[in-house]
Amino acid sequence: MKMNTRVLAILSLLVGIGAVLHAVVPPILFGMRPDIMLPMMFLGILLFPKLPYVFLLSIATGIISALTTTVPGGQISNIIDKPVTALIFFGLFLLVRKLDTKFTAPVLAAIGTVVSGTVFLSMALYVIGLLEAGFVALFATVVLPATLFNVIFIIVLYPVIKRIMNRAQPVAI
Numbered sequence: 001m002k003m004n005t006r007v008l009a010i011l012s013l014l015v016g017i018g019a020v021l022h023a024v025v026p027p028i029l030f031g032m033r034p035d036i037m038l039p040m041m042f043l044g045i046l047l048f049p050k051l052p053y054v055f056l057l058s059i060a061t062g063i064i065s066a067l068t069t070t071v072p073g074g075q076i077s078n079i080i081d082k083p084v085t086a087l088i089f090f091g092l093f094l095l096v097r098k099l100d101t102k103f104t105a106p107v108l109a110a111i112g113t114v115v116s117g118t119v120f121l122s123m124a125l126y127v128i129g130l131l132e133a134g135f136v137a138l139f140a141t142v143v144l145p146a147t148l149f150n151v152i153f154i155i156v157l158y159p160v161i162k163r164i165m166n167r168a169q170p171v172a173i
Helices: 005-024 037-047 051-068 074-096 101-128 132-167
Strands: none
Touching: 005 037, 005 051, 037 051, 037 074, 037 101, 037 132, 051 074, 074 101, 101 132
């Protein structure tokens, strides 16, 4: 599949905006912060649901997240977490793509955030030896609030971005 330069530019903007937001959000617990790059990655997948775009977006998001993480061992966790999460999100999106995205997008964002948090914390458990009790505490205090934030983020931004994309010159995908 030939990649559209315009689509790549829009995906780059989403990654860039996500990187800035990710860098300015303060850590909540033990250097962990909600991953604001996730909803931007989800938006990119919702707008351009093609496997090459999803793969490229997930790799870029993983690398940028790894560069801006404040968690010890978070670099490896981010690089693994983002492609896994993106592919699961994409697969689920393909299963429900015929349904109204106004309802499915927030549900997918919630599932995607929980998947991402679980993979990230599991990798952190393996890489830095995070204790099992630490996993549960971090999941409850970081992943669950991030899930709520990402759902609200998608509920607010997805319809706005979709409307802008529809009014702008159509992008061939």
